[in-house]
Amino acid sequence: MSIISILAIAIGLAMDAFAVSITSGILIKEFKNRHAFKISAFFGVAQGVMPLIGYALGYSFKSYIENIDHWIAFVMLVFIGGKMIIESRKSDDEKENFNPLNNKVLISLAIATSIDALVVGVGFAFLQVSVIPSCTIIAVVTFLICFLGVFIGRKSGDLFKSKAELIGGVILVIMGIKILIEHLFF
Known part of the structure; x- marks a missing residue:
């Protein structure tokens, strides 16, 4: 497989x-550059490791993983997004404030957004792709794109401060639904 692919x-x-x-x-309420690094690192590592896991699982589990990957991502994203929406409706005194820097939250989001990479890793096993360099490229590209994404969110967050949690929750729920619809109907 070529580097372009x-x-x-x-x-x-x-x-x-x-x-x-x-x-x-x-x-993120009090943004620091290290926050962008942390978020990007979680996503980059997950996207890089999942194809390795998929590669190790190989062909025997391919159909099983493909049959449920969209459901796992859907449930995780809708659950986290729904929690954010509910929290956004509470008064400031009642809120548990969704913290995108919390390690448990980041792990959940990183896994939910990288399950498709697991299936790609299974495909790598059949195509006899050099898995370590490929996974390294996937991890680095994801890190860089996510790093940029955090800064884009930071800039647009200034426009939506009062509704940021609601908007974020809605985005996650929509992503979960989109993943489910794509896998079920397309």
């Missing part, structure tokens, strides 16, 4: 994480 795959895989990075950038 791997880059195209990496960009495609990074798009869900990019959208979540924008949402995270909107929601």
Whole structure:
């Protein structure tokens, strides 16, 4: 597989994480550059590791993973997004404020947005792709795209401060529904 093909795959895989990075950038209250690095690192590592796991699983589990990957992503994104929407409706005193820098939240989001990379890794096993260089490219591309996404979210967050949590939750729910619809109907 050519480097151009791997880059195209990496960009495609990074798009869900990019959208979540924008949402995270909107929601961070006291932004520092290290926050963009942390978010990007979680997504980059997840996108780089999942194809390795998929590669290791190989052909025997391909049909099983393809049959449920969209459901896992859907449930995780709708759950997290729904929680954000509910929190946005509470008064400031009642809120548990959704924290996009919380490690548990980041792990959940990184896994939810990288399940498709797991299936790509299974495909790599059949195509006899050099998996380590390919996964490294996927991780680096995802990191860079997400880093940019956090800053885009940060800039647009200034426009939507009062509704950022609601908007972020709606975006995550929409992404979950989009993933489910794409896998079920297309």
